[in-house]
Amino acid sequence: MIRYPIRRNVNLSTRILIVDDDTGIRSLVASFLEKHGFQVDAAGHPAEMRERLAQADYALIVLDVMMPGEDGLSALRELQRVGGPPVIMLSAVGTDIDRIVGLEIGAEDYLAKPCNPRELLARIRTVLRRTAHAPAAAGAVATPAPAATAGAGADAAVLYFAGWRIDLETRLLHDPQDQPVDLSDGEFRLLRALVQHPRRVLTRDQLVQYAMGAESDSYDRAIDVQVSRLRRKLASGEARADLIRTVRNEGYMFVPAVTRTRDA
Template structure:
């Protein structure tokens, strides 16, 4: 079932590369290995991969630096690190990792994480294609508005059409999970929200997987807001408490 799924394992420890590679191969995945980020980039330039398992602690260039340099079209990434603190995990997710696992890890847990990330990506891609085609078409129509909108800091969130526009009226493409999460924030502005509250208010039909994915959804949502005009400080982290949606929200401009 996984014969067409190709995984790239990047680690400076040859023993770990071999162990992970052989284990995943036994479960039907095609695996390749790279000893450092330089070799990883060379392989990515010439081959297709569906997922990268990337070590953090490597000499010369660490995994986080390598992760930062990956483009938007890069395959999903699971980080492995001997430093397994919450701060390091959050930093990895904020930088674009799809999951983060502390070393030494049980190969079966890594396998489960890989399957979850690949399943999540496969589920998102058809939705993203439909959303992209729909939103591009809608973006060509002047003053797209369902009449059911929230406004904050010059942004417009159309709840009916499930679209988000920045203050320049540029369309910001969001996945279904990202839109639900932003709606939870916008409907509870200017108050600190805990992770559990965000889960309660934004989970969809796939709630079992969403529990594990919300950190990724949040980091991606914040990056997309930052890509828009004036969106870099819309969602603020409140240390040891949760997250704060900074602007006030109104139904009209």
């Protein structure tokens, strides 16, 4: 599987790729973001996006949905498969269904076009704040699970539940067969919030705060979408039990007991 290169000499905190077939929109968005301190490159279609990604790293991609030929949702699926940067989707089709589809595939956020450039800037800054301190997981080596101690304290390095293992430092999740399971940034943050508060009912507002931060502008439905995605991934292999329980009119509860170790 081809993965995009990582070049540490690039300032990832400020480099963004705009992918849109509309030249005017690309120019407008790029100009506005550059005035606010970002380095911006542009691509007119997904094939050009892939060329750009092969040449440089980006902190974030702003990706249009409606493009001739290959559309943005198809491009987003590929980015999720190969481990691309976080994505904010833009679309002239701004219905709830389209928004949910984009989030289910793996977008960090979704804006309807035309959008206010200042709103896009705020969303970009929010996503970058969430991902700024995420350590790279590439090349990490799984270690055997040491004996775990009771309790799931927030400062634990490695957490265990129902045969699964999640390393909070390397952001790696392994299933009961010790196979790695890919998680988007949003999925990792949500799972981390759940395993650090097991067997407690957490409201959607609490999950937004624990997973995204107090300043996040994420909404309840985004949590529902990410819970749905997490459930599918946690049902892989031989583990078929639903580990995340929906509590009607309340929120969600992480069902299994969680144990911990400080030694990654």
